[in-house]
Amino acid sequence: MRWLTLLATAAALAPKDDKSLALWLLEPSRTIDEVRAGTETLAARPPTQPCDALALCMASWAASQKQQGDLLPKLAAKLAPRLSEAVDSPRCAEVLSNTARAFAVDAGNFAVVSRSFAAAREVGACADDAAPFRGAAPADVAEACLRSLDAHAATERLGALDDFAVYSASGVIDRADADELLRLAEDQWTASAAAGDATNNYRTSETASLRDDASRASKAVDRVAARAAALFGLPRSCCETLQLVRYASPAAFYKPHLDCLEEAGQVLLGGQRVGTVLVYLNDVEDGGATRFPALGLEVAPRELQAVAWANVRADGVPDVRARHEALPTAATKVAVNCWVRAFPGADAL
Numbered sequence: 057m058r059w060l061t062l063l064a065t066a067a068a069l070a071p072k073d074d075k076s077l078a079l080w081l082l083e084p085s086r087t088i089d090e091v092r093a094g095t096e097t098l099a100a101r102p103p104t105q106p107c108d109a110l111a112l113c114m115a116s117w118a119a120s121q122k123q124q125g126d127l128l129p130k131l132a133a134k135l136a137p138r139l140s141e142a143v144d145s146p147r148c149a150e151v152l153s154n155t156a157r158a159f160a161v162d163a164g165n166f167a168v169v170s171r172s173f174a175a176a177r178e179v180g181a182c183a184d185d186a187a188p189f190r191g192a193a194p195a196d197v198a199e200a201c202l203r204s205l206d207a208h209a210a211t212e213r214l215g216a217l218d219d220f221a222v223y224s225a226s227g228v229i230d231r232a233d234a235d236e237l238l239r240l241a242e243d244q245w246t247a248s249a250a251a252g253d254a255t256n257n258y259r260t261s262e263t264a265s266l267r268d269d270a271s272r273a274s275k276a277v278d279r280v281a282a283r284a285a286a287l288f289g290l291p292r293s294c295c296e297t298l299q300l301v302r303y304a305s306p307a308a309f310y311k312p313h314l315d316c317l318e319e320a321g322q323v324l325l326g327g328q329r330v331g332t333v334l335v336y337l338n339d340v341e342d343g344g345a346t347r348f349p350a351l352g353l354e355v356a357p358r359e360l361q362a363v364a365w366a367n368v369r370a371d372g373v374p375d376v377r378a379r380h381e382a383l384p385t386a387a388t389k390v391a392v393n394c395w396v397r398a399f400p401g402a403d404a405l
């Protein structure tokens with residue numbers, strides 16, 4: 057029986073590249089046997105690219121979570137000589153240092169992590185070494201984001217509840233860039249993945265994620281992502297791959313939800329989604345407002361206008377006041393989601 061399990065695990069591991077294998081390892085449902093097999097596989101692979109170091113860090117974390125402490129020296133031995141290579145790549149240094157920050161929560165286990173801290177600090181990619189990971193964003197980042205959004209010249213408060221506010225934002229996109237995004241999205245529309253229970257009719261929209269090469273090379277995408285991130289005082293590379301959302305008849309909707317990420321691996325890699333900038337690409341006359349139940353606020357879609365809010369509180373913890381929904385509309389409504397993450401490098405994930 058054990059044999060069969062190991063064979064099945066080996067078959068599941070073989071086709072995964074380092075990053076997807078590391079993400080697979082981080083899923084909470086992984087059994088100890090799977091973490092062992094996956095970590096051994098990763099440690100035994102010949103090095104292919106600098107970011108192997110990141111995957112090794114993540115594997116260390118997974119092994120530690122499952123109390124497989126004896127795997128750590130093996131990973132450390134492989135990781136140590138690769139760190140200097142990793143920090144030669146600025147992007148990798150950023151991601152690595154952010155991951156190392158997240159690991160600080162289990163600092164007791166992490167000789168490996170302290171080495172990556174040191175290496176990242178050497179290249180100035182890591183300012184502090186203790187931002188505990190609980191799905192939260194580092195508090196310093198969260199607080200600065202909230203301040204930036206409130207003070208930004210392009211934002212105006214639409215509604216608030218205590219220290220949570222929703223803003224309108226102008227100048228994130230112009231008509232030419234909107235048309236370029238729509239063109240890039242053209243053959244990429246698919247039914248939106250359901251949040252929560254796939255059977256509960258939670259969401260009836262369509263989604264287009266601008267992940268293809270043409271989108272990656274697009275100046276229009278760059279401009280929109282940079283402006284969205286700038287509202288929160290963050291660099292362009294904090295903005296995730298842009299995601300267009302489209303609602304069409306009959307009466308498409310998206311029920312109340314939080315935009316914050318729940319999956320540990322995703323939060324570890326790019327940081328929490330500290331902010332959302334939702335840019336409407338057309339007017340919607342009938343329905344289709346974005347509604348914030350906690351504030352009793354409804355924002356009607358207006359062409360080229362954006363609505364922006366923070367998804368985390370000043371202490372970095374996901375903010376339940378940011379729950380929002382798309383009310384049904386029979387008219388077509390198209391908008392662009394710009395999710396701004398706490399760590400630079402999120403655009404490459």
Ligand SMILES: O=C(O)CCC(=O)C(=O)O
Pocket residue numbers: 301310315334344345346347380381382383391393
């Ligand atoms: O379409 C809207 O008004 C909201 C969209 C949204 O919340 C989302 O896509 O996460």
Ligand SMILES: [Fe+2]
Pocket residue numbers: 313314315380
């Ligand atoms: Fe949302």
